[in-house]
Amino acid sequence: MKTLFFSAKPYDRDFFTRQNQNHNFQLEFIDEPLNHHTAVLAQGYDAVCIFVNDSADAEVLDILAQQGVKLIALRSAGYNHVDLSKAKELGIKVVRVPAYSPYSVAEHTIALILTINRKTHRAYNRVREGNFALNGLMGFDLKGKTVGLIGLGKIGIATAKILLGFGCRVLGFDVEKSEEVEKLGVEYAGLDELYAQSDIVSLHCPLTPQTYHIIHTDSIGKMKKGVMLINTSRGALVDTQAVIQALKSGQIKYLGIDVYEEEADLFFEDLSDKVIQDDVFMRLLSFNNVLITGHQAFFTEDAMLEISKVTLSNISSFIKGGELENEVH
Structure with missing residues (x-):
């Protein structure tokens, strides 16, 4: 063959x-x-x-x-x-x-949450320069926070298990309900309820015509002010321009993504000696509360x-x- x-x-x-x-x-x-x-x-x-x-x-x-x-x-x-x-x-x-391996993506999701919350990436660079000041590095306890998972397939369930171990309240939205999910202690919720109650919203659904830009101006407006948004699923689930506006207004306080809608011309390549032409992506990189990895969650x-x-x-x-x-x- x-x-x-x-x-x-x-x-x-x-x-x-x-x-x-x-x-x-x-x-x-x-x-x-x-x-x-x-x-x-x-x-x-x-x-x-x-x-x-x-x-x-x-x-x-x-x-x-x-x-x-x-x-x-x-x-x-x-x-x-x-x-x-x-x-x-x-x-x-x-x-x-x-x-x-649903665990690979689920664990990377948690890595993004922890890193952008506790700012370990910034602390690492500070310490290497001899800067041990804590100003700007304050995070929050995950215990007791509400996390909304959109998509409860194998990856979503693996993510839920980890978050429950942290002591989080986990809300979940999926087109199908599972007895296994409910036994774990995940609470099913409608999207509007999930948006309104979640401190962290994490995407774990496939990209379909129904989920394209599921995160857009209206859905972001329904979220808590200062929400953390995580995407390790598919880039086109998120309207990037809407997210940029929400970052500027403070509606989204933290953004962690491993995927990007226009990633095909960027990810999996070494572009360190080139000028990146994607102005939207470069705008995302300009925010100090945005953490981007290059589609490595599966890796x-x-x-x-x-x-x-x-x-x-x-x-x-x-x-x-x-x-x-x-x-x-």
């Missing part, structure tokens, strides 16, 4: 090459992202393996089909970057990794091992025929 990996980084090559010892597939890795310019590189390959910022829209899928590609293997849980209707029309199967050894195992297992299942357990319809 000849498979071409787009947007492949050294860690992708390492984990997938090691895991491939159990399969002996023909794997090729390139740094280039998948788009309508690079799709022709898949000529002669049976499958392509892509990541979250690759594009598999209708135009790209047409080109892939012309090259003979029959399978798109996502090394991610999200699939909003794939035109599933077009893929079905072309007879291209799409498979994903539905749950590589643990455990998660990478699971991603490589499941992805190659998905390819193996495709070769054998029959029903694909992790197919995206």
